[in-house]
Amino acid sequence: MFLQWLLExxxxxxxxxxxxxxxxxxxxxxxxxxxxxxxxxxADDAAAIDAIAVETRKHPGLRSFVGPKDVVDALWDRVRxxxxxxTLVRTVQPLYVLEPRALHDSGRDVDVRRARDDEADLVAEHxxxxxxxxxxxxxxxxxxxxxxxxxxxxxxxxxxxWVVDGDLRFQCNVGPRSAATAQVQGVWTPPEQRGHGYAxxxxxxxARRLFATETTxxxxxxxxxxxxxxxxxxxxxxxxxxxxxxxxx
Numbered sequence: 420m421f422l423q424w425l426l427e428x429x430x431x432x433x434x435x436x437x438x439x440x441x442x443x444x445x446x447x448x449x450x451x452x453x454x455x456x457x458x459x460x461x462a463d464d465a466a467a468i469d470a471i472a473v474e475t476r477k478h479p480g481l482r483s484f485v486g487p488k489d490v491v492d493a494l495w496d497r498v499r500x501x502x503x504x505x506t507l508v509r510t511v512q513p514l515y516v517l518e519p520r521a522l523h524d525s526g527r528d529v530d531v532r533r534a535r536d537d538e539a540d541l542v543a544e545h546x547x548x549x550x551x552x553x554x555x556x557x558x559x560x561x562x563x564x565x566x567x568x569x570x571x572x573x574x575x576x577x578x579x580x581w582v583v584d585g586d587l588r589f590q591c592n593v594g595p596r597s598a599a600t601a602q603v604q605g606v607w608t609p610p611e612q613r614g615h616g617y618a619x620x621x622x623x624x625x626a627r628r629l630f631a632t633e634t635t636x637x638x639x640x641x642x643x644x645x646x647x648x649x650x651x652x653x654x655x656x657x658x659x660x661x662x663x664x665x666x667x668x
Contacts, residue, residue, distance in 0.1 A: 439474050441467045454478045460486040472497035488663040507666040511642040515656035519630045523655045524623050531624040534578035542578050543569040545587055549607045581621045588612050589621035601633040618650050
């Protein structure tokens, strides 16, 4: 999804152009990899993964490897002899897709909307709590930079929130978009707001609004996050594949 977004001209603020393609002897594209803070990869065969492994030597300091499970695991097998060891591996991350006709919508609307600039601190705080919970590191260690990145995403219309009387009930953001799908990220209901069905109502409302412009929605989730998986399947998301993420110091 992210790689397709790049191929279609997508760029994030300050994102470097480090996209490497691999082709076979017939000139056919067999692999594609993005190098930034993280490595995002797709490949069709072992030869492409071999070539990407060699290229990866030129890119030290990567924070993570992300991509289809078979490809990422195979890449790690090729670089593990010289690469820093991962601090965390999310081995199975189901990939889900939602089509408009499949959305299970109760019809009850709630005030899910794009976040405002004056809500950047609120969104950043909850985003940091989610990252700490799921990935084990706290982006608030560099708070100024983190809040600035959230503020840029809000300006781009990426963050969606449900706020009632100043309290956040739900938030998510829309990341890479392609002609085929838009990737939903950062789905979060604060622990103190859980148990009321807020996420079901809010994500359905957000999906309904997004389908005014998007063909499908997609996301991936850790396999141990049973409540999130139940939420997505309840709303009509269907499993389409498996991702894996390796996180490094």
